Amino acid sequence: MRQSQLFPKTRKEAPKDATSVNHKLLVRAGFIDQLMAGSWTLLPLGWRVITKINQIIREEINAVGGQEMLMPLLHPKEIWSETGRWDKADEIMYKLKDARGKEYVLSFTHEEIVMDLLRKNITSYQDLPVCVYHFSTKFRHELRAKSGILRGREFMMKDLYSAHTTEKGLTDYYEKVKGAYSKIFKRLGFNFRVVEASGGVFTDKHTHEFQVLNANGEDVIYICDSCDFAQNKEIFKGKVGESCPRCKKGKISEEAKTVEVGNIFPLGTWYAERMRMFFTDRDGGKKPVWFGSYGIGPTRVMGTWVEVSHDQSGIIWNREISPFDIHLIELPGVKNTEKIYEDLKAAGIDVLWDDRDVPAGQKFADSDLIGIPVRLVVSERNGDKIEWKERFSNTSKLLTLNEIINSFGK
Numbered sequence: 001m002r003q004s005q006l007f008p009k010t011r012k013e014a015p016k017d018a019t020s021v022n023h024k025l026l027v028r029a030g031f032i033d034q035l036m037a038g039s040w041t042l043l044p045l046g047w048r049v050i051t052k053i054n055q056i057i058r059e060e061i062n063a064v065g066g067q068e069m070l071m072p073l074l075h076p077k078e079i080w081s082e083t084g085r086w087d088k089a090d091e092i093m094y095k096l097k098d099a100r101g102k103e104y105v106l107s108f109t110h111e112e113i114v115m116d117l118l119r120k121n122i123t124s125y126q127d128l129p130v131c132v133y134h135f136s137t138k139f140r141h142e143l144r145a146k147s148g149i150l151r152g153r154e155f156m157m158k159d160l161y162s163a164h165t166t167e168k169g170l171t172d173y174y175e176k177v178k179g180a181y182s183k184i185f186k187r188l189g190f191n192f193r194v195v196e197a198s199g200g201v202f203t204d205k206h207t208h209e210f211q212v213l214n215a216n217g218e219d220v221i222y223i224c225d226s227c228d229f230a231q232n233k234e235i236f237k238g239k240v241g242e243s244c245p246r247c248k249k250g251k252i253s254e255e256a257k258t259v260e261v262g263n264i265f266p267l268g269t270w271y272a273e274r275m276r277m278f279f280t281d282r283d284g285g286k287k288p289v290w291f292g293s294y295g296i297g298p299t300r301v302m303g304t305w306v307e308v309s310h311d312q313s314g315i316i317w318n319r320e321i322s323p324f325d326i327h328l329i330e331l332p333g334v335k336n337t338e339k340i341y342e343d344l345k346a347a348g349i350d351v352l353w354d355d356r357d358v359p360a361g362q363k364f365a366d367s368d369l370i371g372i373p374v375r376l377v378v379s380e381r382n383g384d385k386i387e388w389k390e391r392f393s394n395t396s397k398l399l400t401l402n403e404i405i406n407s408f409g410k
């Protein structure tokens with residue numbers, strides 16, 4: 001992509017109301033734009049990052065048998081009344097009436113919708129398990145819609161739902177998804193913990209959150225220094241310095257600030273009983289399905305990455321989720337950059353080429369702000385070689401075009 005054509009341009013100043021790092025940098029670098037509190041456009045650069053995050057999630061969820069589909073966002077009141085959540089989750093729902101007075105809600109989750117799909121399509125134990133998911137928008141009425149893209153009133157979510165014949169079937173699958181989530185957050189490059197938490201409006205049981213360690217995070221967790229025990233503030237009953245309730249050997253070493261990027265819920269038979277999703281088991285008996293739901297917020301993942309990976313000059317992406325593989329910059333007077341650009345593209349490498357007629361200093365400042373992990377500088381004094389500099393380091397080296405292409409191994 002030619003940077004002269006990229007929409008929009010970068011900005012020197014952060015928005016006046018921006019307090020968080022992700023808000024300031026993602027807006028300045030042209031990844032997101034705020035329509036109103038908690039409501040964001042994903043601009044072309046931002047959408048590229050989200051597409052990459054989604055693809056990592058998709059690959060790992062498909063690997064545990066998830067089938068992708070797409071469900072509607074406008075839901076009738078009746079289906080939410082079946083479980084009582086029309087009233088119970090009132091505070092976070094956006095409810096509306098049409099011209100005839102019929103009531104609806106904009107989706108904040110899809111358990112009831114999946115349960116309705118199941119009862120229309122599942123009759124026998126032979127039809128189970130079912131594991132379905134989608135990527136779609138969620139609406140939640142946030143009183144505090146700040147923290148940039150971390151806390152939106154409208155945001156993107158990957159939600160997976162699974163239905164099983166037995167509690168063991170659910171528990172086994174729940175552990176599988178926990179493993180898939182760990183793979184996802186490792187691939188994304190996060191320093192994270194799997195944390196026990198309460199279920200909020202979803203379930204009375206303990207659930208698991210995936211929490212990224214970050215000094216500016218809004219959540220607080222307690223970690224053992226010896227085993228993988230971690231609980232969030234809502235359910236942890238001990239104190240820092242006490243011995244770990246799980247392993248007994250270690251100590252609760254710290255109260256760490258974190259950002260939640262994913263959560264998984266073992267919901268049991270609560271939904272099936274209320275929505276009458278009974279299947280015929282082997283013995284001929286009617287039984288409710290065991291149900292689980294599993295969420296990751298890709299927009300929140302993008303914002304969290306910026307919170308943990310930036311410097312004074314801008315964002316520092318990793319290769320997995322960077323909007324482009326390479327930022328190609330030509331210094332004034334250079335003529336052959338277009339050929340290099342075409343050769344890199346032909347090798348399957350995603351390149352942002354700064355072809356603008358602006359001073360070199362502005363090109364470097366924008367490049368640091370946007371944060372693509374590899375910068376290539378073409379200048380006359382380097383002859384046939386190209387300067388390779390990585391965003392997170394101050395050193396650079398001179399390479400031939402072939403060496404560059406080989407190092408990407410595409």
Ligand SMILES: [Zn+2]
Nearest residue numbers: 224227244247
């Ligand atoms: Zn422990």
